[in-house]
Amino acid sequence: MRLIHTSDWHLGKVFFGKKILEEQRIFFENNFFPLLREVKPDLLVVTGDLVDKPIPDYETLKTLEEILYQLFELKIPTYIILGNHDSKRVSLYKEFLKFFNFVIEDGLTCFFNPLEFVSSQNEKLYFYLFPYLSPFELKELAESFYKDTFKNFISSKIQIFLQDLIFFLFSNLTLKKPAILLGHFAVERGLFSGEELFLKGLGGEELFPLSLLKDFDLVLLGHLHRLQKVNSHIYYSGSIMPYSFEESQYKKGVWLIEIKEGKLLKTEAITLNSPLKLKVLKGSFKELLSHPQESAYTKIILKDCTPVYNPFERLKANFPNLLVLEYENSLESSSLSTENSFWLEGNFQEKERMELNEETLFINFYRTVEGKEVDLKILNLFKEYVSNFKEKREGGE
Ligand SMILES: [Mn+2]
Structure with missing residues (x-):
């Protein structure tokens, strides 16, 4: 049984004032779908942040619809969970979409009652879907499912924290095996790319302890944007493209996972090129004035130690997609004396x-x-x- 794990598409993202939806569409057309046609996975897993903004615009939703339609044409069943950038606008048609082999989880239905997946080779797996939910929603859902057990649990506490809720939810599960968890959160020892830090409410207390995940046979996660393997059974596929200049030095892609008789047979990171070209250049203003024309989205770090007059506009001739300009050495101390x-x-x-x-x-x-x-x-x-x-x-x- 083979599955592809992808995450953090962030469709409709605006990158330093530039809309990059066109690059995102090109990514799906030229990189993502050709890979799916080649691999022909039994299942596709998307672990959250399909769109960048909770109220996506028409073009973004249209792009999402086109992606879903192509998956439907390829007959690839798809399990999707919502991330912290998504909202229920993304899962609006979930009741309708499930008739076409799309499961979009925006609550805990498929966490309390895992999805049973049977592949064409008769491989049977249980998927536990745990989308991003606010502490308030988690509490409501835990209460409505566990009733008195939950009431007894919280009655012993003065204040209830997010980690209490998460502990309650995970320790009350009786796992059907092999168990695969899909989630959208940061775990201990996960590598941040820096992009996630700007998201709402992500503090240290929201780091998942690895001990809560140890009974799952496989954990596929979204939220952290770096493609990474945390340990032998916890994986992040990361974002589909670098969404910051700092991230552009790292490889982006998806995980291809093969499971046989309930065991992980193979886990392979497949890199996919990004149509979003980012470049970081360092040099003196004078050097950069004679730099050949550069079409990539550019960040320039000026080595000059004194302020340059209007550098941004003057460098635009060589770097039409110049987005960020900063000085290597902070000019603060020298400019303070001016x-x-x-x-x-x-x-x-x-x-x-x-x-x-x-x-x-x-x-x-x-x-x-x-x-x-x-x-x-x-x-x-x-x-x-x-x-x-x-x-x-x-x-x-
Ligand atoms: Mn994200």
Whole structure:
């Protein structure tokens, strides 16, 4: 029995202001589907983050629909779970899609009652689907399924944390074997790519302990964007393309997994090229001005130690897809001593910098940008805005 594991498509992602849906479509057409046609897996597994935004736009949903249609044509049954970037808009047609061999899990139905998969070679496997869910949803679902057992469990606790919920859910399972878990979360010892850190609510407490996963025969995960094998039975397929410049040095792809008589026969990382071309270049401004034309999405690190006038616009001629520009050495210390630094105007000593409040910063900023003193009306508006902002933040919004 052979399966392909993919994850973290992030369809509709905007990369530094550029929409990359076209590159994503090319990836599926030229790389992903040719591989599926060649491998002809018995099953495809997608472990979350199909789209980048919980409210995807029309083009993104249309692309997703085209991908599902192609899978349907290839007659590849597909198990999908939602990730933290997805929302129930992605699983909207799940009741209809299950008639076409697509299972999209957005709750815990297929976690409490695993899917029984029987391959054409009569290989029988149990799939436990555990999509990304908020602590609130996990609690509701645990309560409605386990009722009194759950009530007894939480009655002994003053406060209930996410790890308590997860511990409860996993330790109350009686696994049917061979058991395969599909999930969307970070585990201990997993390698982060840095892209995941910007997602909502991912803190240390959400790291899954490996001990909770030890009874599964195979664990296929999404969320971490690096293609990796955590241990002999835990795998991340990572994102389909590098979604940051830092990630562009790593190979991207899918896992091909072969199972025979309930045992892992083969696990192979198949790399797939990314149509999203990213380049990081380092050099002095002068060197880069004579660099040949570069069409990739580019990040430039300037080696210059003094500020260059309008470098972004001037380098655009050679790098039409220049997205990020930064200096190798922070210019902060040298620019602080120049007259242009607004936060030091008004004879502030450097040691006082930390004590500046928003109001002083704003007065100095206004003076530098507008070339005159701020009038009381504008200053009061600013103060009002800041206090509103602080109130809201303290209110937990
Ligand atoms: Mn992701």
